Amino acid sequence: QVQLQESGPGLxxxxxxxxxxCTVSGGSISxxxxxxxxxxxxxxxxxxxxxxxxxSMKYNPSLNSRVTISVDTSKNQMSLRLxxxxxxxxxxxxxxxxxxxxxxxxxxFYYYGMDVWGQGTTVTVSS
Amino acid sequence: xxxxxxxxxxxxxxGQKVTISCSGSSSNIGNHYVSWYQQLPGTAPKLLIYDxxxxxxxxxxxxxxxxxxxxxxxxxxxxxxxxEADYFCGTWDSSLSVVVFxxxxxxxxx
Numbered sequence: 001q002v003q004l005q006e007s008g009p010g011l012x013x014x015x016x017x018x019x020x021x022c023t024v025s026g027g028s029i030s031x032x033x034x035x036x037x038x039x040x041x042x043x044x045x046x047x048x049x050x051x052x053x054x055x056s057m058k059y060n061p062s063l064n065s066r067v068t069i070s071v072d073t074s075k076n077q078m079s080l081r082l083x084x085x086x087x088x089x090x091x092x093x094x095x096x097x098x099x100x101x102x103x104x105x106x107x108x109f110y111y112y113g114m115d116v117w118g119q120g121t122t123v124t125v126s127s
Numbered sequence: 128x129x130x131x132x133x134x135x136x137x138x139x140x141x142g143q144k145v146t147i148s149c150s151g152s153s154s155n156i157g158n159h160y161v162s163w164y165q166q167l168p169g170t171a172p173k174l175l176i177y178d179x180x181x182x183x184x185x186x187x188x189x190x191x192x193x194x195x196x197x198x199x200x201x202x203x204x205x206x207x208x209x210x211e212a213d214y215f216c217g218t219w220d221s222s223l224s225v226v227v228f229x230x231x232x233x234x235x236x237x
Contacts, residue, residue, distance in 0.1 A: 035226070037226075044129065044215075044228060044229075044230045044231055045172070045215055045217070045228040045231075046228075047225055047226035047227070047228070050226075058224065060225050061223070061224065061225065062225075094171055094172070098226075099177065109219065109221070110159075110160065111159060111160060111218065111219035111226065112160055112162065112177045112178050113160070113162030113174055113176075113177035113178070113217065114162070114164075114172075114174060114217070115174045115177065115183055116174075117171040117172055117173065117174075118171060119170070119171050120171050
């Protein structure tokens with residue numbers, strides 16, 4: 001059974017960089033897409049972006065200039081970096097396995113949902 | 128303001144049935160699959176329905192999903208007090224190029 005575990009600092013200062021890691025256990029990080037999602041009381045669930053093990057990725061345009069998602073297949077881990085954070089970035093951050101199919105010949109994109117979630121990690125942006 | 132609209136809350140008595148709607152547009156629900164998530168207090172979301180109406184292994188058949196046009200619906204029958212949670216819909220939006228979620232519906236089992 002695949003399990004995900006987020007880890008990283010719970011407190012980040014304004015203007016600094018938020019860095020989180022998602023460790024995949026019970027299965028391989030290869031062959032699936034992996035997403036970061038955050039949840040704050042004011043904005044509900046917000047998708048941050050996804051990455052495939054081949055390092056193909058897509059980010060939410062609203063965060064695009066500040067976000068980097070990477071994958072380390074040797075460690076079975078995915079990482080998130082969010083630069084220049086403000087109080088608005090305070091949230092619970094989740095990683096999740098995303099079921100996505102992209103047909104190579106047509107580039108048709110099919111998103112089915114997120115079937116495995118980590119327990120989430122709370123990040124507070126404050127000085 | 129979310130691109131997917133859900134009612135803020137619904138309620139029903141134990142044993143009864145409830146439906147939760149998720150309204151979108153042609154750029155999201157109209158042309159993409161809907162998924163539904165249950166979030167119990169203090170826990171991570173859990174996938175209940177994917178591909179509009181399919182249940183992952185382990186999800187009881189009390190939970191069902193449907194889609195018509197630009198709206199999706201989650202149905203829960205035989206309500207139990209343990210079903211009290213927030214329920215979210217989600218899908219892909221091809222105009223925004225993002226995964227989008229509804230703001231969530233709080234279910235109260237009276």
